[in-house]
Amino acid sequence: MPAFKRYFRNSSAVMGLVLLVAVVLLALSADFLFPRNPLSLAGRPLQWPMANPRFWLGTDNMGRDIAAQIFYGARISLLIGVVATSLAIAVGILVGAVAGYYGGLVDEVLMRITDAFQTLPNFLLLLLLIAVFGSRIEMVVIAIGVVSWPAPARLTRAEFMTLRNREFVEAARLSGLSDTRLIFGEILPNALPPVIVYASVVMATSILLESSLAFLNLSDPNVPSWGNLVGLGRSVLRSEWYVSAIPGFAILLTVLAVSLVGQGLNDALNPRLDEQ
Amino acid sequence: MSHRLAVEGLSVALPKGADRPLALDNVSLTLGSNEILCLVGESGSGKSTTGRAIMRLLPPSVRIQAGQARLDGQELFSLPEPAMREIRGSRIGMIFQEPMTALNPLRTIGDQIGEVFRVHTKLTRTETAKRVQELLSEVLIPDPVAAAKAFPHELSGGQRQRAMIAMALALEPAVLIADEPTTALDVTTQAQILKLIRDLQKRKGTGVLFITHDFGVVAEIADRVAVMQWGKVVEQGPASEILNNPQHPYTQSLIAAVPPLKPTARPPCDNEVLLRVSGLSKTYGRKTLFGKGRVTHAVRDVSFELRRGATLGIVGESGSGKSTTARCVARLIAADTGSVTLGSEDLLALSARQWRRESQKVQMVFQDPFASLNPRRRVGELVAQGLVARGVDRGKAMDRTRLLFEMVGLDPEAVSRYPHEFSGGQRQRIGLARALAPEPQVLIADEAVSALDVSVQAQVLDLLESLRQRLGLSVLFITHDLRVAAQVTDELIVMKNGEMVEAGRASDILENPRHPYTQMLIGAVPGRNWTPPGHAEAAPQ
Numbered sequence: 001m002p003a004f005k006r007y008f009r010n011s012s013a014v015m016g017l018v019l020l021v022a023v024v025l026l027a028l029s030a031d032f033l034f035p036r037n038p039l040s041l042a043g044r045p046l047q048w049p050m051a052n053p054r055f056w057l058g059t060d061n062m063g064r065d066i067a068a069q070i071f072y073g074a075r076i077s078l079l080i081g082v083v084a085t086s087l088a089i090a091v092g093i094l095v096g097a098v099a100g101y102y103g104g105l106v107d108e109v110l111m112r113i114t115d116a117f118q119t120l121p122n123f124l125l126l127l128l129l130i131a132v133f134g135s136r137i138e139m140v141v142i143a144i145g146v147v148s149w150p151a152p153a154r155l156t157r158a159e160f161m162t163l164r165n166r167e168f169v170e171a172a173r174l175s176g177l178s179d180t181r182l183i184f185g186e187i188l189p190n191a192l193p194p195v196i197v198y199a200s201v202v203m204a205t206s207i208l209l210e211s212s213l214a215f216l217n218l219s220d221p222n223v224p225s226w227g228n229l230v231g232l233g234r235s236v237l238r239s240e241w242y243v244s245a246i247p248g249f250a251i252l253l254t255v256l257a258v259s260l261v262g263q264g265l266n267d268a269l270n271p272r273l274d275e276q
Numbered sequence: 277m278s279h280r281l282a283v284e285g286l287s288v289a290l291p292k293g294a295d296r297p298l299a300l301d302n303v304s305l306t307l308g309s310n311e312i313l314c315l316v317g318e319s320g321s322g323k324s325t326t327g328r329a330i331m332r333l334l335p336p337s338v339r340i341q342a343g344q345a346r347l348d349g350q351e352l353f354s355l356p357e358p359a360m361r362e363i364r365g366s367r368i369g370m371i372f373q374e375p376m377t378a379l380n381p382l383r384t385i386g387d388q389i390g391e392v393f394r395v396h397t398k399l400t401r402t403e404t405a406k407r408v409q410e411l412l413s414e415v416l417i418p419d420p421v422a423a424a425k426a427f428p429h430e431l432s433g434g435q436r437q438r439a440m441i442a443m444a445l446a447l448e449p450a451v452l453i454a455d456e457p458t459t460a461l462d463v464t465t466q467a468q469i470l471k472l473i474r475d476l477q478k479r480k481g482t483g484v485l486f487i488t489h490d491f492g493v494v495a496e497i498a499d500r501v502a503v504m505q506w507g508k509v510v511e512q513g514p515a516s517e518i519l520n521n522p523q524h525p526y527t528q529s530l531i532a533a534v535p536p537l538k539p540t541a542r543p544p545c546d547n548e549v550l551l552r553v554s555g556l557s558k559t560y561g562r563k564t565l566f567g568k569g570r571v572t573h574a575v576r577d578v579s580f581e582l583r584r585g586a587t588l589g590i591v592g593e594s595g596s597g598k599s600t601t602a603r604c605v606a607r608l609i610a611a612d613t614g615s616v617t618l619g620s621e622d623l624l625a626l627s628a629r630q631w632r633r634e635s636q637k638v639q640m641v642f643q644d645p646f647a648s649l650n651p652r653r654r655v656g657e658l659v660a661q662g663l664v665a666r667g668v669d670r671g672k673a674m675d676r677t678r679l680l681f682e683m684v685g686l687d688p689e690a691v692s693r694y695p696h697e698f699s700g701g702q703r704q705r706i707g708l709a710r711a712l713a714p715e716p717q718v719l720i721a722d723e724a725v726s727a728l729d730v731s732v733q734a735q736v737l738d739l740l741e742s743l744r745q746r747l748g749l750s751v752l753f754i755t756h757d758l759r760v761a762a763q764v765t766d767e768l769i770v771m772k773n774g775e776m777v778e779a780g781r782a783s784d785i786l787e788n789p790r791h792p793y794t795q796m797l798i799g800a801v802p803g804r805n806w807t808p809p810g811h812a813e814a815a816p817q
Contacts, residue, residue: 166647166648167642167643167644167647167648168647168648168649168650170603170608170640170642171640171642171648171649171658171707171710171711172650172661172662173608173635174606174608174635174638174639174640174662174711175635175661175662175665175710175713175714176632176633176635176636176662176665176666176714177661177662177665178632178665181665186650189650189652190650190651190652
């Protein structure tokens with residue numbers, strides 16, 4: 001597969017993938033390395049990293065093990081990233097495909113709804129949804145998905161509009177295929193590459209959105225998320241800065257990894273770019 | 277006659293993994309002042325690469341391996357890049373196939389032509405403006421003052437190509453390289469541009485290297501001809517010699533594949549009428565909140581009849597509405613008014629669901645061999661899926677697909693390959709197999725051979741003709757190429773700006789055109805006075 005090969009020839013894309021795999025490994029090994037509940041009291045609060053061999057990343061201001069929270073937090077970040085992104089991309093593709101394929105009034109209606117979502121700043125809409133529906137982690141994930149679908153919808157729509165009158169689609173239509181099969185079987189596979197690439201952007205922003213919520217103490221306090229830890233460290237930021245800095249660094253690396261993978265996919269799926 | 281440009285032993289290497297190691301293999305050419313040398317060949321023969329190699333404008337992955345190019349005795353390949361830049365534009369001019377992409381869309385025509393003077397000369401601004409005006413008048417652009425102020429999109433394709441020629445000739449170069457300069461143009465515009473190049477070349481004594489794939493154009497313009505195949509020059513000589521008495525077997529086969537303009541003798545077809553189209557109209561442009569906007573009549577009141585087993589040709593230039601007519605008949609575009617009656621059934625009156633079932637009676641072969649096959653599907657799947665969608669059992673559909681592949685001259689085992697593994701001609705065969713799969717009564721061929729090289733075009737036309745006879749198909753054949761139309765059609769419709777201007781027996785129309793537009797179209801066919809040898813029995817007049 002040439003796209004596969006092209007991806008692995010790109011060193012920053014490979015680095016992104018390595019980082020992403022590392023985050024996945026963190027998430028998978030959490031139970032094994034830290035069998036105790038990461039949110040339970042573990043020792044004296046605010047111990048510096050390396051000061052106590054039991055807590056090699058130190059403890060936060062509530063006496064919880066930071067390392068354990070980082071490992072379990074990887075699960076939450078990945079969960080948010082994957083679920084919210086799948087939701088946003090699925091809704092986006094559906095809306096974009098239908099609008100782009102049928103055009104006319106259908107397109108008009110769907111696109112005005114999309115506009116309505118896009119005119120409100122993402123984060124504001126997210127705050128609104130959390131305020132109304134509460135801040136359980138499931139709700140947070142769904143809310144992030146709901147505020148993120150308009151951009152993929154527009155992207156899919158644009159792809160569909162250029163593809164729907166291609167000769168191969170006309171030929172398939174003359175073969176007697178139904179609209180559903182034309183949309184999902186003929187056009188969508190050809191429209192997918194840019195949408196897949198954009199999914200990485202959605203994933204990175206989803207992780208950031210959750211962290212921002214947590215920083216404002218608006219995310220689910222009962223899960224060990226990186227954002228919660230950053231928010232918790234805020235009160236001791238000047239003396240024990242590591243409480244915020246360590247999870248902040250984890251967020252930075254994860255978002256960087258996802259972005260690099262996305263960039264790599266973009267270059268691999270658009271072979272014209274590597275002709276130079 | 278002195279040589280202006282001499283190319284000797286030019287070899288150009290392709291990157292590893294290409295289909296052949298050398299793009300050009302030991303190419304030698306000479307171009308005298310005051311002559312037009314046509315470099316002719318099929319796609320991939322290396323004719324464009326030759327032009328670019330002389331200009332040293334090859335992509336970085338391709339490099340000149342051996343050889344020399346001398347312009348008035350000066351070696352070009354060893355020149356440092358700044359000196360080469362001096363030569364481009366001032367001593368060698370170049371014009372390209374698609375003037376829209378060769379011009380900067382954000383700057384006016386006058387500005388872009390003037391740039392040549394700003395870069396290469398020390399003329400003042402007023403002198404430059406004056407020269408630009410002179411040039412635009414020389415290339416016979418209507419209203420040169422307005423044209424200088426116009427942006428590229430405000431001019432027609434022919435006018436843009438005139439502007440490109442003005443730019444290329446601005447500094448009176450010794451040599452002009454023209455790379456398929458008329459291929460993207462309509463036939464009447466092409467005739468004007470060819471005449472312009474010929475006139476300017478005579479007046480200024482420029483040597484022109486004219487790259488083309490079209491033997492009609494060669495017959496129209498060439499003094500001498502060099503024929504290329506797989507990166508080698510296989511034959512060169514005076515135009516009349518090559519065209520009428522080719523020696524190399526490849527040249528002979530190429531010229532034999534050029535369809536003559538003389539219509540073939542076909543027995544008149546008086547079967548019953550199968551497809552009757554009447555009063556078909558289609559308008560583009562829509563009403564907005566702020567009034568009606570611009571409305572285009574793509575098809576206006578078109579009526580015709582197609583007899584069972586006959587071939588009806590629709591000819592016209594781009595924008596004449598011929599493709600829109602075809603798509604309305606196949607219901608790919610919803611017509612505004614009119615009826616399409618097949619047998620006794622009005623196809624346009626059917627519901628979408630009914631039409632999906634009935635669409636098997638009307639099938640279509642498309643123009644673009646690359647865009648008409650879904651790149652992500654196996655080709656067997658593409659042919660079989662219509663049958664499966666109509667309820668044929670999967671295994672049976674695949675059996676039938678293999679049979680169809682054999683029928684169109686492809687290996688039946690190729691069904692499991694992907695479209696990109698096939699050449700253009702093979703892809704058109706796949707498209708044909710797909711169209712034939714549901715056993716249609718009417719086959720619409722929309723410019724089905726226009727994108728193919730001439731030898732492949734001849735093969736696909738032969739295949740289409742033999743299948744038509746074998747299967748008793750009725751064919752609606754859309755083309756811009758009157759030579760092709762002369763070979764395959766029984767009856768002909770000539771369209772212009774969405775309207776039919778003339779209809780009748782193909783031989784009547786081609787030999788005695790009555791409408792002035794038809795006369796102009798036929799008059800503009802390149803090389804109409806040349807009949808390819810081998811068709812000598814059908815010599816004109």
